[in-house]
Amino acid sequence: MNNTNFRSIKPICDETRPKVFIETYGCQMNVNDSEVVLSILQDAGYALCDSIGKADLILVNTCSIRDNAEQRVLGRLDVFRLEKKKRKVLVGVIGCMAERLKEKLLENGVVDIVAGPDAYRDLPRLVSAAKLESKQINTLLSHEETYADISPVRMDSNGVSAFISIMRGCNNVCSYCIVPYVRGAERSRDPKSILREAECLIANGYKEINLLGQNVDSYCWVNPDKESEHVDFARLLEMVALLDRSVRVRFATSHPKDMTDAVLYTMAMYDNICKHIHLPVQSGSNVMLEKMNRKYTRETYLQRIAKIREILPDCAITTDVIAGFSGETEDDHRQTISLFNEVGFDSAFMFQYSERPGTKASRHYPDDIPTQLKTERLNEIIELQNELSLDRNKQYLGRICEVLVEGRSKRSADDLIGRTSSNKTCVFPANGHKPGDYVNVKILSCSSATLIAEIVED
Numbered sequence: 001m002n003n004t005n006f007r008s009i010k011p012i013c014d015e016t017r018p019k020v021f022i023e024t025y026g027c028q029m030n031v032n033d034s035e036v037v038l039s040i041l042q043d044a045g046y047a048l049c050d051s052i053g054k055a056d057l058i059l060v061n062t063c064s065i066r067d068n069a070e071q072r073v074l075g076r077l078d079v080f081r082l083e084k085k086k087r088k089v090l091v092g093v094i095g096c097m098a099e100r101l102k103e104k105l106l107e108n109g110v111v112d113i114v115a116g117p118d119a120y121r122d123l124p125r126l127v128s129a130a131k132l133e134s135k136q137i138n139t140l141l142s143h144e145e146t147y148a149d150i151s152p153v154r155m156d157s158n159g160v161s162a163f164i165s166i167m168r169g170c171n172n173v174c175s176y177c178i179v180p181y182v183r184g185a186e187r188s189r190d191p192k193s194i195l196r197e198a199e200c201l202i203a204n205g206y207k208e209i210n211l212l213g214q215n216v217d218s219y220c221w222v223n224p225d226k227e228s229e230h231v232d233f234a235r236l237l238e239m240v241a242l243l244d245r246s247v248r249v250r251f252a253t254s255h256p257k258d259m260t261d262a263v264l265y266t267m268a269m270y271d272n273i274c275k276h277i278h279l280p281v282q283s284g285s286n287v288m289l290e291k292m293n294r295k296y297t298r299e300t301y302l303q304r305i306a307k308i309r310e311i312l313p314d315c316a317i318t319t320d321v322i323a324g325f326s327g328e329t330e331d332d333h334r335q336t337i338s339l340f341n342e343v344g345f346d347s348a349f350m351f352q353y354s355e356r357p358g359t360k361a362s363r364h365y366p367d368d369i370p371t372q373l374k375t376e377r378l379n380e381i382i383e384l385q386n387e388l389s390l391d392r393n394k395q396y397l398g399r400i401c402e403v404l405v406e407g408r409s410k411r412s413a414d415d416l417i418g419r420t421s422s423n424k425t426c427v428f429p430a431n432g433h434k435p436g437d438y439v440n441v442k443i444l445s446c447s448s449a450t451l452i453a454e455i456v457e458d
């Protein structure tokens with residue numbers, strides 16, 4: 001493909017420019033947002049730097065999903081305070097915490113700029129104004145903003161795998177969740193801009209594209225000029241997969257109430273769509289699911305799992321779960337344990353319930369499970385999941401899998417690291433291969449987290 005049609009997606013190196021340092025917390029969506037922010041700031045004359053000591057502007061892109069995510073950022077502000085005592089530097093808090101806490105963030109004397117997730121285009125103005133005048137804030141949420149025309153500048157990237165946000169915001173009101181309040185209403189991005197961004201990544205040598213959204217299954221773009229024309233997620237997935245059959249496509253996150261069979265059939269049709277579905281269950285108890293406003297039951301969740309296994313027998317399934325939501329009884333917890341046993345997830349992100357101010361749960365349901373009990377339940381789920389992950393990984397022993405090499409192993413420079421289509425991390429001796437190569441490996445041994453392998457040359 002011809003590179004010249006696309007602008008550079010690498011950070012600009014220019015010692016003469018003012019420097020921005022960007023630190024990112026939270027989900028992959030936030031990582032991608034930081035890349036959008038860098039693009040906007042580069043256009044305004046900034047260049048990225050790799051330490052706070054060199055920065056003229058420090059930005060921290062934040063997460064509000066659980067209290068501990070916010071506490072970590074507040075701790076970082078103390079570090080930035082020390083830097084500010086030494087010299088002149090601006091500090092900005094952007095993203096979900098900026099949206100949630102707004103002016104409150106300006107009270108501690110460290111923060112100069114507060115910008116919510118839909119205000120990033122305004123950052124150059126906010127920064128200029130903060131230099132001249134007092135503190136600046138923009139936390140307006142938008143019904144339209146998708147940053148569709150902005151080419152994210154890829155930082156900290158391995159040059160192999162990149163994210164594309166296909167939508168923003170969320171229209172589900174899960175009672176425990178802060179996301180709809182801090183990221184606003186759901187908007188789907190124009191597929192043409194998504195395809196253009198994917199083509200640009202491919203032209204720059206990327207081999208894997210991760211399509212991101214809070215709920216990708218509700219992606220729906222309606223042509224504003226012709227309302228009968230629309231693109232749903234299954235179609236978008238197919239369009240991205242067809243761009244280059246040697247480039248992998250992944251996506252997250254799926255929602256059990258919205259995931260269609262059409263998505264599963266599209267996955268089955270294209271080898272380059274990776275066989276992995278992240279399908280957060282949150283709880284195995286119908287009482288909890290109802291209270292969480294998840295809009296599916298244990299039974300319908302299990303039906304979706306059965307359908308995945310029928311259409312995509314080799315597909316890995318991962319999940320998210322919350323231990324200790326309001327009113328969770330021992331029986332509710334046992335239902336979660338039994339669902340985990342029944343499904344046999346490949347892996348899971350497991351959390352204790354953290355009450356978030358302003359959510360439906362915080363207004364109506366008491367956070368009444370003692371911390372110690374939440375921790376005990378979470379630990380039981382983690383222990384079980386470790387066994388289940390090991391069981392799932394053992395099924396790979398002796399098998400030959402195609403792996404996309406993503407980098408060098410941290411433990412040994414002689415080893416490479418990569419993932420199978422099913423998202424299993426593999427470690428294997430390099431044998432002269434490099435990041436970006438596809439290699440076939442034979443799985444020799446495993447732990448619950450990793451497959452140990454060797455390359456089989458054909």
Ligand code: 5AD
Pocket residue numbers: 065066176177178280282320321322351352353354355356
């Ligand atoms: N407390 C704990 N975990 C939460 N999640 C979302 N909100 C909360 C909360 N208030 C978890 C869910 C979600 C994942 C991204 O974070 O499991 O799927």
Ligand code: SF4
Pocket residue numbers: 025026027028029030062063064065096178179182183
């Ligand atoms: Fe991502 Fe949600 Fe955290 Fe915001 S609150 S960074 S959307 S996980």
